[in-house]
Amino acid sequence: MKMEKLKKIWWTLASGYSDNRETIEKLWLEILAYYSADNRFYHNFRHLAYMLEKAESYKKGIADFDTFLFSIFYHDIIYDINRQDNEYQSSVKAMECLTKLGVGQQQISKCMQQILATMDHEKRDDADTDLFTDIDLSILGEEWSVYEDYCQKIRQEYNIYPDSVYNAGRIIVLKHFLNMEKIFKTLEFHGSHESRARVNLQKELDLLIGV
Structure with missing residues (x-):
């Protein structure tokens, strides 16, 4: 656009x-x-x-x-x-x-x-709000190449921090999302993005911790 x-x-x-x-x-x-x-x-x-x-x-x-x-x-x-x-x-x-x-x-x-x-991207009692937070997070459930580009851009935004500091903080964020019962709160996004998002998040986490 x-x-x-x-x-x-x-x-x-x-x-x-x-x-x-x-x-x-x-x-x-x-x-x-x-x-x-x-x-x-x-x-x-x-x-x-x-x-x-x-x-x-x-x-x-x-x-x-x-x-x-x-x-x-x-x-x-x-x-x-x-x-x-x-x-x-x-x-x-x-x-x-x-x-x-x-x-x-x-x-x-x-x-x-x-x-x-x-x-926190937690579920709310308003359908519009749940869709809003799902759209905000939808990058997590894109193809790996798109997700990887997102990761690189986030890292650039935190470029004042060394890898040791950034990685520790990023690991906390990744675990937060992975521990959610549902990352995406609407039926549409849960169905279309949830599985891939979890794969992407876990892959990034594994890369950061050296698995």
Whole structure:
């Protein structure tokens, strides 16, 4: 998905809530600046495009598609590997920006909840949120070559750390996912991505521990 397509999706979405073109463009440029930062190798516009394409494929099953799209645009807007509260800060940023657009409080709250759900990717009582976290994690269940590229990009984002430190932390993350009863919470993604995700995660884990 090209940048112009991403911008068009943003403008179409935001224009449904505000006719202030200056505000819409300013917010787009802010999104652009965050996701284009030099330290982003995975959590960038390619990740947004990937999620937006997945969302479009499941559009008929999403109750509040607008909020779903807002959540995609803002879920990783704050991304600092040295912070432990990226999801919270991203949700606050979403609240501030959506308020400027005139989005209703109920939608803003749901957007914040969806962003915060990416902290643990546990099952929620909301179908849209479960689908949102599944799409966020769907890279885990792609072909190995795609997954391997994702791994390399994540490693680049943590390039300030030596392998010994990074690998120890990554092993914890991998075991966390592998110990989940279900990585993917929706029937669709559990059926299509669960098995391959577990194979990929286990393969990466084996490589890191030298099996």
